[in-house]
Amino acid sequence: MEKAIRELCAANEKKIVLLVLDGLGGLPREPGGKTELETARTPNLDALAAASECGLHLPVGCGITPGSAPGHLALFGYNPLEYPIGRGVVAAMGIGFPMKPGDVAARLNFATLDAAGAISDRRAGRIPTEKCAELCELLKGVSIKGVEVSVRPVKDYRAVVVFRGKGLCDAVADTDPQALGVKPLDPVAMDPKAERTAQVAKDFIAAARKILASQVPANGVLLRGFAELPHIPSMKELYKLNPVALAVYPDYKGVARLVGMEAIEDLADLEAQGKSLASLWERHDFFFIHHKYTDSRGEDGDFDAKVKEIEKVDAFLPRVLAMKPDLLIVTGDHSTPAVVKAHTAHPVPFLLNAREVRPDGISSFGERECGKGAWGVIPGPMLIRLALAYTGKLKKYGA
Amino acid sequence: MEKAIRELCAANEKKIVLLVLDGLGGLPREPGGKTELETARTPNLDALAAASECGLHLPVGCGITPGSAPGHLALFGYNPLEYPIGRGVVAAMGIGFPMKPGDVAARLNFATLDAAGAISDRRAGRIPTEKCAELCELLKGVSIKGVEVSVRPVKDYRAVVVFRGKGLCDAVADTDPQALGVKPLDPVAMDPKAERTAQVAKDFIAAARKILASQVPANGVLLRGFAELPHIPSMKELYKLNPVALAVYPDYKGVARLVGMEAIEDLADLEAQGKSLASLWERHDFFFIHHKYTDSRGEDGDFDAKVKEIEKVDAFLPRVLAMKPDLLIVTGDHSTPAVVKAHTAHPVPFLLNAREVRPDGISSFGERECGKGAWGVIPGPMLIRLALAYTGKLKKYGA
Numbered sequence: 001m002e003k004a005i006r007e008l009c010a011a012n013e014k015k016i017v018l019l020v021l022d023g024l025g026g027l028p029r030e031p032g033g034k035t036e037l038e039t040a041r042t043p044n045l046d047a048l049a050a051a052s053e054c055g056l057h058l059p060v061g062c063g064i065t066p067g068s069a070p071g072h073l074a075l076f077g078y079n080p081l082e083y084p085i086g087r088g089v090v091a092a093m094g095i096g097f098p099m100k101p102g103d104v105a106a107r108l109n110f111a112t113l114d115a116a117g118a119i120s121d122r123r124a125g126r127i128p129t130e131k132c133a134e135l136c137e138l139l140k141g142v143s144i145k146g147v148e149v150s151v152r153p154v155k156d157y158r159a160v161v162v163f164r165g166k167g168l169c170d171a172v173a174d175t176d177p178q179a180l181g182v183k184p185l186d187p188v189a190m191d192p193k194a195e196r197t198a199q200v201a202k203d204f205i206a207a208a209r210k211i212l213a214s215q216v217p218a219n220g221v222l223l224r225g226f227a228e229l230p231h232i233p234s235m236k237e238l239y240k241l242n243p244v245a246l247a248v249y250p251d252y253k254g255v256a257r258l259v260g261m262e263a264i265e266d267l268a269d270l271e272a273q274g275k276s277l278a279s280l281w282e283r284h285d286f287f288f289i290h291h292k293y294t295d296s297r298g299e300d301g302d303f304d305a306k307v308k309e310i311e312k313v314d315a316f317l318p319r320v321l322a323m324k325p326d327l328l329i330v331t332g333d334h335s336t337p338a339v340v341k342a343h344t345a346h347p348v349p350f351l352l353n354a355r356e357v358r359p360d361g362i363s364s365f366g367e368r369e370c371g372k373g374a375w376g377v378i379p380g381p382m383l384i385r386l387a388l389a390y391t392g393k394l395k396k397y398g399a
Numbered sequence: 400m401e402k403a404i405r406e407l408c409a410a411n412e413k414k415i416v417l418l419v420l421d422g423l424g425g426l427p428r429e430p431g432g433k434t435e436l437e438t439a440r441t442p443n444l445d446a447l448a449a450a451s452e453c454g455l456h457l458p459v460g461c462g463i464t465p466g467s468a469p470g471h472l473a474l475f476g477y478n479p480l481e482y483p484i485g486r487g488v489v490a491a492m493g494i495g496f497p498m499k500p501g502d503v504a505a506r507l508n509f510a511t512l513d514a515a516g517a518i519s520d521r522r523a524g525r526i527p528t529e530k531c532a533e534l535c536e537l538l539k540g541v542s543i544k545g546v547e548v549s550v551r552p553v554k555d556y557r558a559v560v561v562f563r564g565k566g567l568c569d570a571v572a573d574t575d576p577q578a579l580g581v582k583p584l585d586p587v588a589m590d591p592k593a594e595r596t597a598q599v600a601k602d603f604i605a606a607a608r609k610i611l612a613s614q615v616p617a618n619g620v621l622l623r624g625f626a627e628l629p630h631i632p633s634m635k636e637l638y639k640l641n642p643v644a645l646a647v648y649p650d651y652k653g654v655a656r657l658v659g660m661e662a663i664e665d666l667a668d669l670e671a672q673g674k675s676l677a678s679l680w681e682r683h684d685f686f687f688i689h690h691k692y693t694d695s696r697g698e699d700g701d702f703d704a705k706v707k708e709i710e711k712v713d714a715f716l717p718r719v720l721a722m723k724p725d726l727l728i729v730t731g732d733h734s735t736p737a738v739v740k741a742h743t744a745h746p747v748p749f750l751l752n753a754r755e756v757r758p759d760g761i762s763s764f765g766e767r768e769c770g771k772g773a774w775g776v777i778p779g780p781m782l783i784r785l786a787l788a789y790t791g792k793l794k795k796y797g798a
Contacts, residue, residue: 004480005462356736356738356743357426358427358745358767359431360770374770374776376776382462385462385463390744394462394464395464396466396741397459397464397479398459398465398467398484399466399485
């Protein structure tokens with residue numbers, strides 16, 4: 001199927017917008033109640049739904065709770081199970097680090113270690129990004145024979161480390177025990193091929209501890225998500241699209257870059273994203289707009305705040321519509337119900353608006369209404385195919 | 400799954416009718432409006448729907464716009480991506496030419512070339528079929544060493560050429576540039592194995608031009624869809640069915656013959672198809688009835704005329720019902736919305752009527768009503784399985 005689609009795709013001037021409310025799907029706060037999306041006042045989304053085909057999608061598969069990267073890969077049209085992506089790669093790509101095949105990247109969190117070397121704060125008191133950048137600068141002093149080490153700040157206590165050298169392998173276990181009062185774990189090789197990389201990581205951690213010794217609360221580092229650059233065909237190769245990502249958070253720029261999107265830097269909020277959309281309109285044919293905070297408030301367990309974030313995006317919607325996209329998808333990358341405070345496997349509502357749709361009579365954009373829509377429950381990667389088909393970018397198969 | 404189904408199929412006396420309105424699926428003419436099928440007055444189809452299980456099907460897959468051959472293959476229960484069928488084969492089989500494995504067939508269109516050899520009319524002024532037959536007779540004069548050449552008329556300016564000989568291969572590019580004012584393309588080999596076939600085609604075209612030199616407006620030929628006979632297991636092998644096709648247009652007889660159906664010749668219209676159905680009733684257990692003009696009027700962009708064609712089939716329906724089929728499917732092979740004037744990827748409505756169904760309360764046969772039906776959106780090849788199951792032709796799996 002993938003091969004057929006690749007052969008059938010052809011570029012045209014039609015514009016597609018994918019508007020993602022991260023963690024959009026929710027659950028009722030109480031039995032018999034409404035979800036966050038059903039609670040939110042969304043006059044613009046409701047009106048758009050009434051002129052759209054609606055449904056629910058499963059980003060990875062039935063019963064699978066998607067991480068952020070797989071959730072987005074699905075929306076970009078990839079089977080996430082075919083393209084496992086490590087956290088380290090997402091982080092490195094997110095800050096625009098030019099990773100090469102064979103590099104091994106890992107997420108690095110600054111942490112506080114007590115006198116006995118046990119973790120007392122996994123986030124080093126949430127040091128500000130400036131401090132993080134300063135510490136990364138200090139870690140430039142780490143030297144490991146035969147390996148080039150790069151440490152770059154991401155945000156707050158988060159950074160990324162990339163090892164470059166011959167014969168490295170990413171099958172190394174996390175050092176973050178995800179618990180307090182215990183020592184960080186050793187970076188253990190999960191495959192004989194990764195023995196050397198594990199030793200490199202061990203040496204790096206030891207050197208970092210020396211350099212950071214006086215930098216309380218950031219006197220230790222935790223590494224996780226060791227990963228090499230995966231080979232993912234780009235959206236240009238697959239779909240002949242020229243896509244751009246308008247995301248505030250680095251990780252989403254990272255996933256976007258992994259599928260060959262250009263990712264715009266320094267977008268602070270929806271306001272900036274809207275301006276960027278307008279200024280880039282003529283240069284691209286696929287626009288990925290990402291709103292993070294629906295997920296954040298879901299993770300916080302703050303139902304009302306998640307409702308407000310949805311309403312913010314609803315208020316933003318007219319700016320997207322003003323561009324007159326030929327096709328607009330509004331959806332999420334997974335569900336993050338406030339009552340669960342975490343990603344869940346629940347299907348995610350979507351609407352697909354274009355001239356060439358059969359509106360299905362859904363006039364309220366919500367999980368249960370979308371479930372009664374034209375598409376029922378479909379795999380997430382189908383959305384992009386429909387978008388390509390309904391904009392004439394996917395040609396006829398067979399005589 | 401296919402293997403299990405093959406092993407589970409068993410013939411019985413139950414009769415299945417598949418009534419296909421080509422290009423049935425449509426789109427609203429204006430925002431908020433109805434589709435062609437929703438607009439049509441279809442009292443018979445509506446009453447039948449009320450006693451049926453309804454749904455929408457995707458012939459090839461989500462987002463894939465089906466050509467006519469793939470659309471029908473799906474309805475006959477085959478995965479169209481597994482059995483690519485070239486246009487030449489469909490054309491040759493459609494006129495009952497006895498193709499053998501290794502033969503290479505191509506669609507041949509008579510065209511008008513100007514003094515410089517450029518195409519001035521890709522359809523040679525739409526010469527009548529009689530003239531086409533006469534020209535094909537003239538082309539019997541073409542002789543190519545080691546290759547048997549057959550040219551047969553199809554309809555109007557359309558014909559088919561079949562090359563028979565050792566070592567032929569169908570990987571040859573079309574010579575029809577699908578444009579005016581340019582010369583026909585050379586038949587280029589797309590694979591080294593097809594070098595000789597490309598040369599054969601080139602020699603044939605040169606010889607044809609000489610013979611046709613004085614035959615303005617039909618003084619040139621355009622070849623496309625070079626194709627060998629694919630190996631497709633027959634419906635008899637797969638399903639133990641004894642199927643017959645009642646189609647007016649050659650191409651649909653062609654696809655039917657490719658899956659081992661008998662195809663009846665010289666059926667002019669629904670009237671003749673109805674008579675043929677009655678006369679063949681005792682001899683077969685699967686009847687494929689094809690109505691072309693819904694698609695034709697969709698391709699024309701004539702919304703009202705497509706509505707009328709649907710109404711014609713509705714008026715024809717009682718003749719099918721009078722035979723008391725044990726199972727009746729009414730559907731299309733793809734969508735051809737008049738507003739698009741082309742095949743599209745939109746799901747196709749279907750109803751499945753039999754004694755052993757659970758009527759789903761859909762009392763109006765239309766795209767959006769069917770979308771609320773028992774089956775939602777399913778792959779096209781599932782329909783025949785349901786037909787076999789509901790008529791007791793698909794036995795129990797496992798103890």
